[in-house]
Amino acid sequence: MKKPFAITLDPGSSLANHTGSWRTNRPEYVDRLPPCNNACPAGEDIQGWLFHAESGDYESAWRALVANNPMPAVMGRVCYHPCEGSCNRAQLDSAVGINSVERFLGDEAIKRGWAFDDPAPYSGKRVLVVGAGPSGLSAAYHLARLGHAVTIREAGPMAGGMMRFGIPSYRLPRDVLDAEVRRILDLGVELELNARVDDILEAMSDGPFDAAFLAVGAHIAKRAYIPANEAAKILDAVQVLRGMEGEEKPLLGRRVVVYGGGNTAIDVARTAKRLGAEEAMIVYRRTREKMPAHDFEVQEALEEGVLIKWLSTIKQAGEQSITIEKMALDEKGVPQPTGEFETLEADSVVLALGQDVDLSLLSRVPDLEVTDGVVKVGANMMTSHPGVFAGGDMVPAERTVTVAIGHGKKAARHIDAWLRGGAYQPGGKHEVAEFGKLNTWYYSDASKTVRPVLDMQKRITSFDEVVMALDEGTALFEARRCLSCGNCFECDNCYGVCPDNAVIKLGPGKRFRFNYDYCKGCGVCAAECPCGAIRMVPEEI
């Protein structure tokens, strides 16, 4: 080839120069565990479903959500959202309203009639679930999707367990609960109501069932000894809240005293107010800080005019009055009696002192370990009797709907593996994506959307839902506040900021790949990744 004057070589491309050999640190794409997912008792992949919600693809978001939790509309109302408590965005402005987006997706699914994906092919195995509360329903759902035939036996007249007989309808409207239960049954799960199981081993051999999951809950109200006049009206919280589901509402009188400091005590006091009580007063032996009830519920109750008497115990109950004794905290923070008494007018006293589990169905099971009134289970949720698993309020754990739903899922996975003759191996936990791993410069400034609340007059006179829903626009806004901690959301930053074009874009949904032939290991991509999904690791030479 004839070359121009003074040119002796053909032009070449710098692609021949593999600058990757300069590298001492290499970038790697990682998926870190978002703190919300880490905190979720039901093991939801929150960042994962928000990713779909961000683009307005609510159905994909809902499908990703129900892969772990079949009841988002219920969750979006009753969950205490520990996810929001650990959300990294709280350190920027305020936590993402995960719970309200979950509720929006749940309601959207009901409105649009979305059905679950079809179950896996039938495994030939039959599983008995005892109890149609959150844990039992969750286990039944997961087992059904895994291809097993599931029968739920419920002692009560309706499904839902504590979601129906413990949570007032102003927090969880019953049509929402019914819709989400129905969708689980539509998977082919058989539900037998008013079918109390008295002997689990007999029920299993009669089935026959290959495995059983017990989730009978904790329905027996704890009592405290209170010297009472014969005419005194003393009820318990379980009885009152359960009575709300019947035709005849409980008669509590004009002045109602509730004894206890948990969420149930708050529920009863707020229910009493709605039933027309002029005065609903909670008597609790410790202080507000020590109260086990969630602070936002205490706040809502106080807004509705519920009175709370801190540092007090009930000494005696009479026909229309009670005597309380004032308490004082000692140096260890334990309440001690002071000898100071006070008389309060009260038409009825409702005890909300916690609940015990009715373990009678297990009385014939040999070698069962029961501690403090709850059944001991292994890490795989199996009791000491092979094939009998348990979860929810009847095993040692925090007693919330979300924990129960998480137990159901976990147990279902172990039951499935056990039925197939193996052991379920959960995937390794990724390292948590803490705030320090993010580059928050890139996120738009946007503070949390506040959920609308029912007006006060309606709140205290009806059982209408107190906290209202976000509409589509605000739910989308809220979803887009997610920082996607630790998981690539395809912002193209790494692809754009690489001075060496050493990032290959693989297309929507497929993320990126490093071209190590040219990557010099400068670390700009890792430093500028908003969500902390790139890690720099030393090269081994």
Added chain:
Amino acid sequence: MSFQPVKFYQTGTFTVGNRLLPDAERSVQSTVRRHNSLNSGHRACQGCGEALGARYAIDAAMEATSGQLIAANATGCLEVFSTPYPETSWQIPWVHSLFGNTAAVATGIAAAMRVKGRSEVRVVAQGGDGGTTDIGFGCLSGMFERNDDVLYICYDNGGYMNTGVQRSSATPPAARTATTMAVGPTPGNPFGQGKDLPAIAMAHNIPYVATATVSELRDLEAKVRRAMEFRGARYLHILVPCPLGWGHDSALTIRMARLAHESGIFPVFEAESGEVTGASKIRRQVPVEEYLRPQKRYAHLFSPKPREDVIRRIQEAADRNIRKYGLLETTP
């Protein structure tokens, strides 16, 4: 401003791309069809701001001109690391000029295109701050005053970096270079020297002058696009951090550019016919110290004895920029 940021959709226009934005609102750099005008395999240092700035600007110019672009390139880092004979990283028609005459060479190319009736072919001249503010200044000023149809892009890293970090007339006050050592009572580059080239360009009353940094990609791309809407002399001055000369970690290149903007040290604005038409506002203001501290060229301001007096003078200069260009968001 040519660029109107989108402030929502999760990351809005802060990130390079955003899957939530319509295609038309995404950056050139986020697309797989981007030209990669400056290809892989170039010999720039790890984390080079200039390599990044050049690809950002030339890819945007290629997009704006539908690929009808010729570049003249002054001697300097950009030329040395991209084109060691016989290899090149450039994927566009590209001419290496002398150190000092790139504006004149570009003027010649533009004239040739005009004579050939190829007015759709646009011309870019580019160089570092040495080739622009010092050595090529005469040719550049001539190009401006004749209003030749060239977009001149200066990649400003504040010194002659590939020859061993010597001072240029764009080196900022107090910065240590090989020729302004951190010794004596006033260590580093003296205060009161150097040139403000964007202001000089504006004084020529050319159609368009703008500044940008590698930390604001969307703003940079919009300015290149805007520049290509004009005929005549245009000037774009891009701040490109240099891990070698500035002495910061190679991963911090974009962060340094961002802090230069957020502290007010480097005002990002644009001007038409000598009149400022807009400035990129500071989003989260930081004291200059935050910008200075990660750079070893300012290490003598922090140890062995903190030089608060010098830092204060730098802060005063930043505050002047903030006032002069209205860099703070005014609350209505």
